[in-house]
Amino acid sequence: MSAKIIDGKLLSQKLNSHLKISIAQNKGVRAPKLTILQIGNNPASNKYIKNKLNSCKSVGIDAEVLKFDNNIKVNELEKTILSLNKDKNVDGILVQLPLPSHIDEKFINNLIDVTKDADGFNPQTLGNVLLDNTQIYPATPNGIVKLLESENINLVGSNVTIVGRSNIVGKPLATMLINREATVTICNKKTKNLAKVCKRADILISAAGSSKLITRKFVHKNMTVIDVGANFVNGIYCGDVDFEKVSKIVKYITPVPGGVGPMTIACLIENVYKLYKNYYHKNNSK
Amino acid sequence: MSAKIIDGKLLSQKLNSHLKISIAQNKGVRAPKLTILQIGNNPASNKYIKNKLNSCKSVGIDAEVLKFDNNIKVNELEKTILSLNKDKNVDGILVQLPLPSHIDEKFINNLIDVTKDADGFNPQTLGNVLLDNTQIYPATPNGIVKLLESENINLVGSNVTIVGRSNIVGKPLATMLINREATVTICNKKTKNLAKVCKRADILISAAGSSKLITRKFVHKNMTVIDVGANFVNGIYCGDVDFEKVSKIVKYITPVPGGVGPMTIACLIENVYKLYKNYYHKNNSK
Numbered sequence: 001m002s003a004k005i006i007d008g009k010l011l012s013q014k015l016n017s018h019l020k021i022s023i024a025q026n027k028g029v030r031a032p033k034l035t036i037l038q039i040g041n042n043p044a045s046n047k048y049i050k051n052k053l054n055s056c057k058s059v060g061i062d063a064e065v066l067k068f069d070n071n072i073k074v075n076e077l078e079k080t081i082l083s084l085n086k087d088k089n090v091d092g093i094l095v096q097l098p099l100p101s102h103i104d105e106k107f108i109n110n111l112i113d114v115t116k117d118a119d120g121f122n123p124q125t126l127g128n129v130l131l132d133n134t135q136i137y138p139a140t141p142n143g144i145v146k147l148l149e150s151e152n153i154n155l156v157g158s159n160v161t162i163v164g165r166s167n168i169v170g171k172p173l174a175t176m177l178i179n180r181e182a183t184v185t186i187c188n189k190k191t192k193n194l195a196k197v198c199k200r201a202d203i204l205i206s207a208a209g210s211s212k213l214i215t216r217k218f219v220h221k222n223m224t225v226i227d228v229g230a231n232f233v234n235g236i237y238c239g240d241v242d243f244e245k246v247s248k249i250v251k252y253i254t255p256v257p258g259g260v261g262p263m264t265i266a267c268l269i270e271n272v273y274k275l276y277k278n279y280y281h282k283n284n285s286k
Numbered sequence: 287m288s289a290k291i292i293d294g295k296l297l298s299q300k301l302n303s304h305l306k307i308s309i310a311q312n313k314g315v316r317a318p319k320l321t322i323l324q325i326g327n328n329p330a331s332n333k334y335i336k337n338k339l340n341s342c343k344s345v346g347i348d349a350e351v352l353k354f355d356n357n358i359k360v361n362e363l364e365k366t367i368l369s370l371n372k373d374k375n376v377d378g379i380l381v382q383l384p385l386p387s388h389i390d391e392k393f394i395n396n397l398i399d400v401t402k403d404a405d406g407f408n409p410q411t412l413g414n415v416l417l418d419n420t421q422i423y424p425a426t427p428n429g430i431v432k433l434l435e436s437e438n439i440n441l442v443g444s445n446v447t448i449v450g451r452s453n454i455v456g457k458p459l460a461t462m463l464i465n466r467e468a469t470v471t472i473c474n475k476k477t478k479n480l481a482k483v484c485k486r487a488d489i490l491i492s493a494a495g496s497s498k499l500i501t502r503k504f505v506h507k508n509m510t511v512i513d514v515g516a517n518f519v520n521g522i523y524c525g526d527v528d529f530e531k532v533s534k535i536v537k538y539i540t541p542v543p544g545g546v547g548p549m550t551i552a553c554l555i556e557n558v559y560k561l562y563k564n565y566y567h568k569n570n571s572k
Contacts, residue, residue: 122413190469
């Protein structure tokens with residue numbers, strides 16, 4: 001038996017098509033706009049930004065990249081963000097990660113106004129995610145939830161194990177699944193008997209950033225496996241899961257590439273459109 | 287064998303003594319001040335508020351209660367909170383729960399300025415708790431962490447099971463323990479085989495609000511049991527744990543009353559002092 005592949009590329013294309021129609025139908029005097037801040041010239045960042053720009057273009061979102069030298073002073077970056085917060089022609093702001101070591105990620109994410117928080121990394125956004133009181137979610141967790149929903153995979157009362165406790169995937173995803181009445185276990189590097197803890201799950205989500213971490217010992221035949229890993233091994237892009245072997249055992253699985261990755265971008269640009277709509281709504285109701 | 291009782295009353299008294307000294311030593315032109323808003327006349331709320339006022343008084347925090355009729359309009363309450371947000375003589379604001387049904391709790395908690403958020407229920411505070419980037423925590427989860435720390439109970443790599451997924455206990459507590467590298471499982475009413483899931487834990491925390499939910503079947507001899515329940519059964523105040531039987535089996539246990547309850551108030555008034563200190567720090571550095 002082989003697992004059913006949950007095709008994130010296909011689902012993201014469907015979402016983008018819907019988004020394109022919504023944007024065309026609800027366009028005001030200008031298109032939605034995303035501003036991406038890039039510090040330095042990280043090759044992986046270049047690639048991710050290119051993908052974001054292409055996706056924006058394909059659905060009718062204006063996007064621009066402001067590039068800064070790797071040595072930019074924090075207060076210069078701060079000034080730029082505060083000015084973008086006030087710019088009525090910008091709906092979403094995103095600072096491409098990773099940042100150079102002299103710039104504190106939390107400080108930067110806190111500067112971005114919550115009404116322009118495209119990535120969903122602002123503390124207020126994350127608090128509202130925990131409270132289940134928002135339309136804006138960090139893109140990767142939101143993409144994962146949409147992948148599960150696309151196959152009608154039950155969450156209520158299900159056992160979900162998440163490997164990885166990052167601020168942008170593990171923790172917000174945990175709160176989103178808790179809000180959907182799943183029984184959620186969050187593992188980290190110190191977890192004892194990781195394989196055993198994982199094997200208990202109905203849904204296993206690995207966001208550890210460690211290739212071939214999830215082997216046959218971690219899974220069973222009724223399991224759904226979501227692979228959030230984005231690793232490069234000998235120049236080859238792969239996830240956390242030993243796909244070849246695990247996909248022969250489990251019920252559902254996402255591939256890398258073509259699983260969570262494209263969903264992350266689809267959810268990011270959906271955030272930009274939601275921020276745009278909120279902006280227009282607010283300005284029309286005043 | 288009988289469990290060691292973790293005495294929340296004693297620990298809260300110690301914390302209050304330290305706080306009293308800190309306040310006396312760091313007092314500016316005025317004492318720290320907490321304003322409590324009470325809507326209606328709920329008898330349990332009256333009791334909780336009285337305890338909060340007494341604790342404030344004992345450590346040198348000024349506290350006042352603003353009482354409102356049960357039928358108060360939301361915009362009146364809003365006006366009061368916005369005015370308190372600007373009041374330079376108020377450091378902490380707290381709206382006593384529960385609220386009458388016509389008032390949305392999330393809306394109200396969102397109104398309280400994050401710099402005056404005594405309860406730690408504001409979304410920005412909760413997001414910062416998730417990000418491990420704050421000094422202010424919701425009082426009950428913070429009290430639980432302090433109870434565990436007081437007995438040097440290991441969290442790193444430990445299996446913690448939390449029963450209950452509320453916005454004020456379960457979810458923020460989960461993020462705090464995840465940040466301490468525990469492997470955390472959050473259960474809810476839909477969890478399958480609850481007893482079995484609980485029995486796997488090194489530390490079991492019940493915040494379900496259901497008396498005698500946690501029985502002998504849920505525990506083992508090396509377990510620490512933290513009882514967050516605050517239930518009234520036939521007029522008797524009790525927790526979620528069948529204390530008589532469970533305390534004969536496990537290693538550590540908190541009683542009700544005298545466990546988490548007094549720690550919650552101690553952590554609340556500590557928040558007020560921290561908000562006061564931040565306020566003074568800000569105003570001296572400007």
